[in-house]
Amino acid sequence: MLRTALLSALLAVCGWAAAAWLTHDFQVWTDEGARRLEVALRPVPVPATAVQDSRARSVTLGELLGPQGGGGSGATIVDFFYTHCETVCLSLGSTFQQLQAALQSGPPAGVRLLSISFDGARDDPSALQRYASGLAADERLWRFVRVPDAREQQALLQRLGVVVIPDGRGDYEHNAALLVFDASGRMRRVFDMAEQQLALDYARHLGRSAAP
Template structure:
């Protein structure tokens, strides 16, 4: 009996090591329909992102604290994905200060980073109420004006969205960013489609 136990453990380990691991979603949040303007004055919405894996976050160009490191961290993820030969993941940064963040401002902001903007949409073209509602409903995060400053209070997570438009996992976007885990999760999420 003991012999069969060890054989089954060995077979299980071999299956995991041979790449039979599957992506396990931690969340199942449907992203509601949207269509906004990106930094190139192009309409980008859920329809255009359907069929792509994407990573979303919430930022604004005059942010004095968390946004610059978050954007830098996303560029690092983008580079790691490229090194792994994964070039089809999209990045979507929603501005939480849309009245200030015009497409031109967003374009200028992202130009300060080593980002591949062909696969990165920085979105605006809505009002504060709209982005607060989208953030809360689809990403389970609060976006609020800070009454004591010109800053906006918002979450600092990165959200992994599958090809069907569902948020399946989120990660820290500022400190202790799990780069390897994110790349590994994307590889696993892509597997069924290869």
Template sequence: MRDLRRWLGVGLTAALLSGCGAQAEVDAGHAMTGTLLDPPFTVDGATLTTADLVEVDDGSTDWVSSPYSLVDDTDKKLTLVFFGYTHCPDICGIVMSTMASAVSRLDADERSDVDVVFITTDPQRDTPELTDQYATNFDADFIGVSGDLRTIIDVAKPLAISVEQGDKLPSGGYDVTHGTQIVAIDADDEGIAYWSEDVSSAQLAADLQHLLSE
């Protein structure tokens, strides 16, 4: 059974979201499964860190870290953002798989207009390299991002995502409580929509196609 605090954290986030988002609506013949936000979420542009495995001069590969910002580096028409951690025992992998399946349903032009960003909520264990490996295991084009925990919390907060390190587990590790929504950021650096953790890949893909067509 999941830690009670995880459900409390998710419940708090849902309560925050319900106060600032218009409910799913029918627009131009499409019934959104996700929630359109009016007004949109503000996006914090603080600097985090990503890493890429690149080929170096001798033909081998090495990790190269670079700064990443949800404002400066989200140039696609849509950027999907999900906060989680690589040691997550359940929901993170499910949501990541859903996003991977959803973008695979898009055609080539639509796919080129979408980025997917996984931001760790457990940077003590999730280095930029490990976070990128985790993200790209679901899709080679996914982006893994780590950074200072305080900065991650500050970036998550205006997106109505709560992040908190929990108590130690009997195994010696610890739980991490985090909101489980997927948030969409548009090219104007505004959070325009969100989806709950139980959205299906077909529903998410249909919503993305609708948003991309506008």
């Protein structure tokens, strides 16, 4: 009986230790939660990725995220979408419209918005332009780009933890979040769509920190 009790206690301790390791000392219980904690602890540098915007201009993603991307920005809030999406992307578009309105009505914050299509084959510059126009996007604050090269696109999605699964009918299942980058092109935080105010406050904090 004593031997059984000791074995049970040992298994319980091992189970507790495994759970603590898998959940970062019980701070998270999901893959998405673990991703967010990892990003907060170790910011993720964006890979060298060539993108094309709605005016067919080519630039690297690092340049867009940096101060030279426009307006001396210190932070950028990023989402991933595709123009044919009729589900979660509509919510993301609405969220970004609200973020844009907040930036337009408030003081300069050193913050910009960037929407990246993961359907680079279909979302050419004209499609991006139509989509941006439909959302009344102000190009000074909110830009739309695609990644023309499929391999670079996949590498970017993988690096940033963006999950995109083709459904076989021309659409995709994908996770959705607000990714906040600093002016060095590092992903610093990941927020839920419902946490748009937190994302904006944090981006403004980064923007102020980067101001000369």
